[in-house]
Amino acid sequence: MDCPIFFFFLLLTLLPTLSAGFPRSKLLTLELEQSQTPTPTPTTFFQVTRPITPPPNSTHCSTLVLTHDFAYTYTKPPVTSLYNPPTHCTPRAPPSLAVLEFSSTCIGRQFDRIFGVWLGGAEILRSCTAEPRASGIAWSVQKDITSYSSLLSRPQTLAVYLGNIVDATYTGVYHVNVSIHLYFDHRAADKKKASAAAAAGFGSPADLIVPLSRPLPLNDGLVPGQRLDRHRDGAVRRSRNTFRAVLEVYVSFHSDDEFWYSNPPDEYISANNLSSPGNGAFREVTVSLDGDLVGVIWPFTVIYTGGINPLLWRPITGVGSFDLPTYDIDVTPFLGKVLDGKKHTIGFGVTNGLDVWYVDGNLHLWLDSKSSYTVGSLIEYKAPGFRPSLVSKFKGLDGSFDTRAHRQISATGWVKSSHGKITTNFFQRLDYENLMEFKGNGSVQVVNQTIEFSYGTYAKHPATVLYSEQVYRKFPLYLYTGSSDEVNDSYSLDANVMLGYDEKRFSGERFGFSFSTLRNLQNAQGTMYVKGNLVTGGLEEYSGSVQIREHRRLLLQECEQQQLHYSSRRVWKFLHRGLGILFHPMTT
Template identity: 50%
Template sequence: MKNPQTEKSIPNFHLHYIDHSITTYHHKPKPLMAFFFPSFLFLIFFLLQQPLFSTATLHGSSLFKSQLITQLDSSSKNNNATPTTYFEVTKSIDLPKTNPCSYLVLQQDFGYTYGKPPFLANYTPPFNCPSQKFSKIVLEWKATCKGRQFDRIFGVWLSGVEIFRSCTAEPRTNGIVWTVKKDITRYYSLLMMKNQILAVYMGNLVDSTYTGIYHVELFIHFYPAEEMYSDYKRNLDYSYEAFDSRADLILPISRNMPLNDGLWFEVENSTDVQSKEFEIPQNAYRAVLEIYVSFHENDEFWYGNPPNDYIRANNLTDTSGNGAFREVVVSVDDVVVGAVWPFTVIYTGGVNPLLWRPISGIGSFDLPSYDIEITPFLGKILDGNTHKISFSVTNALNVWYIDANLHLWLDEKSIKTEGKLLKYSSLPLSFSLMTNFTGIDGSFVTNASRSITLTGWVKSSYGNITTKSALGLSYSNYMVEGNGGNLQNVDQIIYFNETVDVVMPSSSVQSLESFKKFLLLLHSDNVDKGDESYASISNVTLGFDDKRVKTSKNGSSASSTENMQKAQGHILVKGQIVVSGVGSTQQVYKYKDNSFCYSRNISSSNYTIHYDKVSDSCPRSTLSHLPFSFGKFRSVPARRVSLASHLGDVKDGV
């Protein structure tokens, strides 16, 4: 993800593709990536089977800072060609059978916007809509671009509350188009307020080389509730629903305008702490902190960063370090209340941009946010005074963009609630690092774990309700540097588990359990081909597994999402010119809950879709096996790929 300020001052760790009828590209070197192997012994066996290479050092410290150059072939331009459609694979939004009231909030061209204020638009909900009760509200981002441009991070804020963060697609000569739809119903109370300011920031740079201007339309669609839903909602109005209701107030934990940048905080190093003061209404009875996170520049590929001892020993002055572990630590009044170990989003220019055309990397078009239940802590902040929320990133390098939204539920029948923190447990981070290297070749094993538990009660018109929030995190990263620094393998997995239990005055319990698994498997290898040329091969496996079980007075429900991408690509570089290349991606997405199933199995190579199988039917056996347990990701050994590469196990489902 490029920051225009540093495009000429720091190493470029992207591959930027220039469309020359799939013949010539512009290559922005990246830290070498890696691929997963199921066991340590298998990985060692794989390394021993590598062919003997030339003694020429292709990578070492030099490839981290080298920059390949290409020239745009004007003869390849075809202004009449159909733009290519890019997309991220996900399930469609469950919409009511009503006609939406649609609102074009912003129509804007993002040319040279870096270092300039966000674009602003007046916002008021559509009060001319026949119904003012909406069961679903959807943000729709439509954009086109043509020419040459890096991927750019951008965000959308409403009255300082971030509602959408995304990465742009990288354009090609004939143009591209992409659309993202996001369910933003959780921001209902905010979206129904009049006379607000919507801000959109995208730091783009346009010059004679990078010509791409992003043409954007931003819509919000309001779907009136069906009558059946309205009756159901009325029955919930005066009952306590721990997990089925929306917040009454959302406070922004972001930077204040005016700004010549996004509203996110910038965390630049491991000692940098960014904070925002806030004050909450004294009748709050529940609080959830929603965190937005993205990583860029020297930490865009933090999961492939070697330890500092290795960097110093090999005098790698331009290599990003601090090891391969990062965590976002969230504090309230300097007390740690939660942590985020983020999913490793790979942006559209990452590793090899041909991998993400037209299928974008998981999370790249709609970056995830992360919820932290801080209701047990309410007793500490219901005093009417000003308090502070802070963010830091363990081992951070420049730069992380972080902000948050504080979702609050208010007791309309009381002026003041009261609460008390009963129990707090936050053990220090458990961390270990084992290194084994000789010269520039070696291996590194990093493990970490953390647990945070909060228990507290809040007394409101609903009675005295006790909430316990328990967060458990574990992390493992195994990295190998080989072949004189020309080969790198990374095998990383994160477990991100959270349980919230709510004990009612009747002693009944409502609970929400969330079990997430984030998988990243990367392999990169450079081979000397002689005649001042080399081949670069990269394989990527990226996926997550998300299981949720909810129990309330209305019964229990469960959902499961499994999302897995496998991508393979290679390029041939002569001198500083990429003369050929290919990228292939296969993805299987599966979702199921108590009443709905969705799956999509898709494959592409060099802009061409080879197959696309979609199903929204549930096998009879599916619903009888809830709740779910974790399945195992299957790994595929790294291998060289061809234009017709297909992974059979992916095609058949993961």
């Protein structure tokens, strides 16, 4: 994806040589569509993920918030609409479940586009469009937005930024509907009220959400985040009765860093006189408070719908491409510093980052309704510096690179409110390994990467543990890209991708605990056949599995497991009238 900085595609004539090993090109997407015979039935794209299940016997209210056709919207302000809470239901409590639904159709030639949705200035969805086809496409994204319940109880401005270009070449217009669905289960709400942990801000949505986005109106909706500072201290100053705070961070990477995990070191690029993106394959998003590091993010490697080989993601898109992951950092231990009535700054940075990263965030605050102010203090803070290690071995265009990193961060602090004196510890432990290899005079690149990321929060009264949560995530990635020579000036462009998102989550309180696991694994491989400047065929295979397991124990025991396996195999055959050099801003 791109930003205001343009993304230049590699010349097709270079692909059979050294550049073919780099997963940079999305040149073939439009040409494939030109050569196929359109069918009247549009392709429905979907992302396999954890299902959203409404509470049984709950009441349901829906409202259509926005309908718009996104034609030439690049560099223009976001499209806005007024959200009003549904009037056809009168809930006695916040919703047990809130779901944002973004649905769209498109016919014509177009690239995938990054977009975002904001409510009351707070970003609630970062996503990528499906890549259009001549026969038309349709897709829908559903996201659980229950954590934003405080925004849903009163009128708000809903904004959507989708930077699209429509001209003689790019003809696709995105026809978009945005709806919000609310589900109310009063019995579940009454049970939550009885929980001491929920009363202390654990397991219940925040009372106030402070956006760290730029305020409307905007010239565009997303902000480059190589080095950003955010001043939103006014709302925090007015909320000096805060007793818990969690920073939610949105991250996406584009242009020169869309495939950051495949970027070779600068020494390799310099030695071979290449112009490909570099800075190595390690990236880290840093989050600071008044210049002090409070947490880091080693991001999941989202592959957008036009990434590497667009045929791989039809109709099943890559993990996280329709609903990019967010990352939580518990900053409660630092509340004693923030609630002093002075000005404070939250900063974002990207270690080794190239253009362009979009980094955004929301500060979720829990307020003490029985007091006008709270007090606190930081007890212990550890954030030692570190430097990734690199073992580099190469000769000419062939070689290998082994990059590794390890980091730990922890903070402990107390906050005194009407709930008592609660001591909170937040920690992060991260491990990273990237093994990269170039073969065949640089025509083949293999990347084998693993990110392991665990974090947790422990909150306790002086005499007992109030709440604990620990999350373990593992992001495996295998990527093979290359070209092979055939006969009669023909060659093939090959790609093989394995992408995984594993998560284990444990949470416990005084009277119960819950444990859940999510394993989402995708395997995709495809080949495009090229003769001269003509694409003559293609083959794509796809398989994957999702395993979801949940276990809760609270006086009674409940256990459920869901498992899904899916696969597809398609062969593309087509004629082609010619292949041009493409240039497009603001695409994925």
